Amino acid sequence: MSKSKYDIKPAEGKLGIMLVGLGAVSTTFIAGVEMIKKGFTKPIGCQAWMGTARLGKRTDNRFVKLNELVPLAMPEDLVLTAWDIFSDNAYVAAQKAGVLTPQDLEKVKPELEKVVPIKGAFDRNYCKNLNGDHIKAGTRRELAEALREDIRTFKKTVDRVVIVWAASTEVYKKPAEIHETIANFEKALDDDSQEICPSQLYAYAALMEQVPFANGAPNLSVDIPCMVQLAKKNKVAISGKDFKTGQTLMKTIVAPGLRNRLLGIKGWFSTNILGNRDGEVLDDPESFKSKEVSKSGVLDTICSPKDFPELYGDLYHKIRINYYPPRGDEKEGWDNIDIFGWMGYPMQIKIDFLCRDSILAAPIVADLAIFSDLAQRAGFSGIQEWLSFFYKSPQTADGVYPEHDLFIQKIKFKNTLRHIAGEELITHLGLEYYQDEE
Numbered sequence: 001m002s003k004s005k006y007d008i009k010p011a012e013g014k015l016g017i018m019l020v021g022l023g024a025v026s027t028t029f030i031a032g033v034e035m036i037k038k039g040f041t042k043p044i045g046c047q048a049w050m051g052t053a054r055l056g057k058r059t060d061n062r063f064v065k066l067n068e069l070v071p072l073a074m075p076e077d078l079v080l081t082a083w084d085i086f087s088d089n090a091y092v093a094a095q096k097a098g099v100l101t102p103q104d105l106e107k108v109k110p111e112l113e114k115v116v117p118i119k120g121a122f123d124r125n126y127c128k129n130l131n132g133d134h135i136k137a138g139t140r141r142e143l144a145e146a147l148r149e150d151i152r153t154f155k156k157t158v159d160r161v162v163i164v165w166a167a168s169t170e171v172y173k174k175p176a177e178i179h180e181t182i183a184n185f186e187k188a189l190d191d192d193s194q195e196i197c198p199s200q201l202y203a204y205a206a207l208m209e210q211v212p213f214a215n216g217a218p219n220l221s222v223d224i225p226c227m228v229q230l231a232k233k234n235k236v237a238i239s240g241k242d243f244k245t246g247q248t249l250m251k252t253i254v255a256p257g258l259r260n261r262l263l264g265i266k267g268w269f270s271t272n273i274l275g276n277r278d279g280e281v282l283d284d285p286e287s288f289k290s291k292e293v294s295k296s297g298v299l300d301t302i303c304s305p306k307d308f309p310e311l312y313g314d315l316y317h318k319i320r321i322n323y324y325p326p327r328g329d330e331k332e333g334w335d336n337i338d339i340f341g342w343m344g345y346p347m348q349i350k351i352d353f354l355c356r357d358s359i360l361a362a363p364i365v366a367d368l369a370i371f372s373d374l375a376q377r378a379g380f381s382g383i384q385e386w387l388s389f390f391y392k393s394p395q396t397a398d399g400v401y402p403e404h405d406l407f408i409q410k411i412k413f414k415n416t417l418r419h420i421a422g423e424e425l426i427t428h429l430g431l432e433y434y435q436d437e438e
């Protein structure tokens, strides 16, 4: 008998994942899933298919796989599709993205060729460096309705659907009055307001069709009041934003360590070179602004300068992204960290991370899709902050600051799974191992 207080629907049947964008991240994710299904590789980096959790006391020695703790969709249950503004199928798109070797792509060529993108909803004003021709025509309202129709059509072929935004970063826009309420947003749709960016059309369509939406990019899609209200009203799980990979992943690993040992930080300079399409889009200052906003909050909340002005009050944080085509998807991120310790003596840390962004992002796509589906089956709706482990700039409730520390995020993530399963939460107190019971 399940101990859970939630009526969790089983993960039976097919889980359809609709990816917005069929670029480097999406094709790397799809190829990986197909390779896993065929037994060519293991789901490295994926919590849902590799993660474990301890249950009960340390002396109980109970460790379970996460999919034994809660019912989760497995690789063979997934059906994948995508929207894009270019008509290349996933095989051609993956070749162009240049992340995976031709030998690996060959092994899953027929499966990749079957993923042919649906026409995207696009507005070049929101993504200046892209010029696709596989685009839906119509007003904002017509585009939203067409996206809803796409979702309904796909829904007929599977048992459940989730949507993950893995399309290009849109230009930075502050939320406006039209984003305040559902009524304002719907009126703006009818007025064909250019204040609505394409990602908000996908988000709206998803929520209207009661499909969970996870936002892998920094642009505001579900992170606006009207979408939070719509998610609660239609009982849909949402989360965002911006996959936590690369330099920010490193930052949220290193910074909590320094902060926890009360070492001061004077400056943190982060610069990157990358040459994929994402890098090209981010070469536009307005798209970069979205990224900068999502990346820069990290140190502020981890270090909390207001509590430790003498350690972090003067922290100078600078982030640079440079488009450099020869590097393709094989990005290089440098960090120079100026720290100080006892008696204020200075020290430096240099990180040179030769990472592969899409290799780091692909398992996050899997996890966000699978855990958003779990949240939905457990009856959770609105913002799923427990998924902040996967995000650079976690979406939180009004008045709640985002938790950026990867290790706190991890505890929150696993405790939420224990809570869903009706298992005791783990506090790491551990006094019971040393104190006599009363």
Ligand SMILES: NC(=O)c1ccc[n+]([C@@H]2O[C@H](COP(=O)([O-])OP(=O)(O)OC[C@H]3O[C@@H](n4cnc5c(N)ncnc54)[C@H](O)[C@@H]3O)[C@@H](O)[C@H]2O)c1
Pocket (backbone or CB within 6 Å): 020, 021, 022, 023, 024, 025, 026, 083, 084, 085, 086, 097, 120, 121, 122, 123, 127, 130, 132, 165, 166, 167, 168, 169, 170, 198, 199, 216, 217, 218, 242, 243, 244, 245, 246, 276, 277, 278, 281, 356, 357, 358, 360, 361
């Ligand atoms: N790679 C990473 O590690 C990482 C980390 C964090 C966030 N992200 C974000 O994930 C997104 C995808 O990254 P990527 O490297 O795959 O980029 P990419 O440029 O290779 O792929 C994005 C795809 O989205 C398509 N697209 C753009 N606008 C669209 C629209 N309105 N509708 C449908 N398709 C659209 C583009 O044509 C392109 O094929 C980017 O926003 C990126 O900033 C990536």
